[in-house]
Amino acid sequence: MSQLTNDTVPLLNNGRPYYDIDPIGLCLYYEGWAQSESILMLNLKVIPPAICDKLLEAYYNFAMLNGLKSLYSSKGELLPSSERSGLDQPFYLVPPTILANSIGATNLNYAINKYNINNIISVKLIDWDNLGMLVKPRLSSRGLYPEPFNFEIMYDQFIKNSFE
Numbered sequence: 001m002s003q004l005t006n007d008t009v010p011l012l013n014n015g016r017p018y019y020d021i022d023p024i025g026l027c028l029y030y031e032g033w034a035q036s037e038s039i040l041m042l043n044l045k046v047i048p049p050a051i052c053d054k055l056l057e058a059y060y061n062f063a064m065l066n067g068l069k070s071l072y073s074s075k076g077e078l079l080p081s082s083e084r085s086g087l088d089q090p091f092y093l094v095p096p097t098i099l100a101n102s103i104g105a106t107n108l109n110y111a112i113n114k115y116n117i118n119n120i121i122s123v124k125l126i127d128w129d130n131l132g133m134l135v136k137p138r139l140s141s142r143g144l145y146p147e148p149f150n151f152e153i154m155y156d157q158f159i160k161n162s163f164e
Contacts, residue, residue, distance in 0.1 A: 004145040016110060018154055020045060022143025023113065024126075024134070026059065029093040037117050042099065044134060045144065046111045048155040051103065056134055058102035063091035071128060078129045100162070110161040 004012075009019045023043040030040055044052050060068075067089030071079055100108045126133055141149035 006146045009145050013113065017146075017157070018046060018149070019145045020113065020143050021145070023115075025111075026094075026099075028096050028099075028112065030095065038114050039117060039120075040096070041113055041115060042096065042108060043111050043113055045140075046154055047108075047158055049139075051158075053135055054103050055099060055108075056131070059094065059099060060131065062094060062098065062102060066090035067092075068128070078127065081127075105162040106164070108162055110158045 004019060010017060013019045020043055023041055024045055025041045025043045028040040028042055030036075033039070042055075044056075047055065067087070068091055070087060070089060071084050073079060096108050096112055100106065139151065141147075141151070
């Protein structure tokens with residue numbers, strides 16, 4: 001990859017003025033994802049915290065209505081991932097439009113990035129029993145380019161591109 005600069009960042013990210021090599025977010029469903037070598041991720045770091053909270057709440061509510069309860073035992077404990085891997089639940093297939101509509105946004109494209117699976121060095125799964133980690137995380141510019149990173153400009157751009 002070429003060096004990340006103010007000039008190269010928009011070229012790497014469909015014209016958006018940021019690039020995040022350390023995203024935190026939700027992997028989204030899209031047609032043909034299983035055959036693709038890419039994932040779509042809604043990067044929660046580039047969404048204003050109050051909107052991010054509402055979005056996660058909406059996603060949780062959507063998941064509860066669409067099979068999330070089946071991931072837990074009768075005692076309320078999260079089933080092991082080996083047992084859950086065979087469960088095919090509708091909330092696994094949430095497309096970006098459902099998330100956008102759930103919070104009144106026109107779209108969430110400003111915060112959605114495509115990542116080539118072959119370029120991903122490491123992944124950490126934040127499982128359902130740790131979903132609270134995503135709510136009000138410590139604000140960090142780690143992995144965000146260009147440097148120094150201006151969250152206020154990025155949040156304003158998200159609102160402009162997602163709610164107007």
